[in-house]
Amino acid sequence: MATTLPVSIEFELPEGWSAAPPDEVGAPGAAFIALHPQPDAGFTANITIDGEYRPDLAALPEMADGSLERLREAGASVVLTDRREMGSAEAPGLLQKLAVSTAVGGTPRDIVQTQVYLSLLDTADPHNRVVIRLVLTSTAAQHCRVLDDFEGFVRTVRPRTDTAS
Numbered sequence: 001m002a003t004t005l006p007v008s009i010e011f012e013l014p015e016g017w018s019a020a021p022p023d024e025v026g027a028p029g030a031a032f033i034a035l036h037p038q039p040d041a042g043f044t045a046n047i048t049i050d051g052e053y054r055p056d057l058a059a060l061p062e063m064a065d066g067s068l069e070r071l072r073e074a075g076a077s078v079v080l081t082d083r084r085e086m087g088s089a090e091a092p093g094l095l096q097k098l099a100v101s102t103a104v105g106g107t108p109r110d111i112v113q114t115q116v117y118l119s120l121l122d123t124a125d126p127h128n129r130v131v132i133r134l135v136l137t138s139t140a141a142q143h144c145r146v147l148d149d150f151e152g153f154v155r156t157v158r159p160r161t162d163t164a165s
Contacts, residue, residue, distance in 0.1 A: 003022075003029060003030065003031045003050060004031055005031045005049070005050075005051045005130075005132065006051060006052060006053040006130045007051070007120060007130045007132075007159060007160075008159070008160035009049075009132065009157055009158065009159055009160055010156075010157075010158060010159075010160045011153060011156045011157040011158070012153070012156040013034050013047075013153065014034075014149035014150070014152055014153050015149075016036070016037045017034040017035065017036055017037065017047065017149065017153075018034060018035055018037070019032065019033070019034050019035075020033050020034070020035050021033075022048075025046075027046070027048055029050055030048040030049060030050050031049050031050050031051065032048065032049040033046055033047065033048045033049075034046060034047045036138070036142075036146055036149075040138070040139045040141055040142040041139060041141070042107070043104060043109060043111070043138070043139050043142075045136070045137065045138035045139070045142055045146045046136075046137050046138075047134065047135065047136050047137075047150060047153060048134075048135045048137070049132065049133070049134055049135075050132075050133050050135075051130055051131055051132035051133060052130070052131060053128075053129075053130055054119075054129050054130065054131045055128060055129070060085070060092060060093070060094035060117045060119060060131070061083070061094060063094075063117060063131060064083065064094055064096050064115065064117060067096075067098075067115060067133075068080060068098065071098070071100060071102075074102070075102065075103075076100050076101065076102035077100070077101040077102070078098055078099070078100050079098065079099045079100075080096060080097075080098060081097045081098065081099050082095070082096065082097040083095070083096040083097075084096075086116075087118070087119075090121065091118070091119070091120070091121070092119045092121075093116060093117055093118045093119065094116070094117040095114070095115070095116050095117075096114075096115050096117075097112065097113070097114050097115075098112065098113040098114075098115065099112055099140070100112070100113060109139065110139065110140045111137055111138065111139055111140065112137075112138055112139070112140050112143040113135055113136065113137050114135070114136045114143075114147065114150060115133060115134070115135045115136075116133070116134040116135075116154050117131055117132070117133050118131065118132045118133075118134070118157065119131050120132065120159060132157070134150075134153070134154055134157065136150035
């Protein structure tokens with residue numbers, strides 16, 4: 001079942017990408033998924049968004065380690081190829097890139113994930129925070145071609161500021 005985010009965000013999809021129902025495309029834990037218009041070798045590059053309320057003191061690298069472990073527990077071979085902090089003290093973030101070998105739909109695949117963790121802090125109480133995870137997943141061959149789209153997408157993600165209902 002698709003999840004919802006604990007806060008409202010807004011963003012702009014890269015040109016040509018289209019939203020899809022997470023449950024219908026095999027991403028039930030995602031709150032949102034967008035699909036690239038041109039599959040590579042039968043695999044469709046995608047951008048997913050999920051997030052959770054994190055009142056604990058877990059650092060972003062600890063949360064990112066959890067992503068690696070969940071992939072490994074699902075049977076994937078995972079190599080962390082890059083990890084770095086980003087953002088500021090007021091809006092900390094973390095980027096990590098993973099090389100993943102796994103079976104997708106029964107077919108062995110070498111895929112690449114670029115994961116961005118964004119921590120949204122409550123200015124009145126910094127212990128109240130939400131962590132949003134943005135993930136680009138593509139074949140290794142297609143990753144360089146879709147990475148610019150993902151980076152542009154990440155730059156547009158922000159908390160929704162309107163209060164209209």
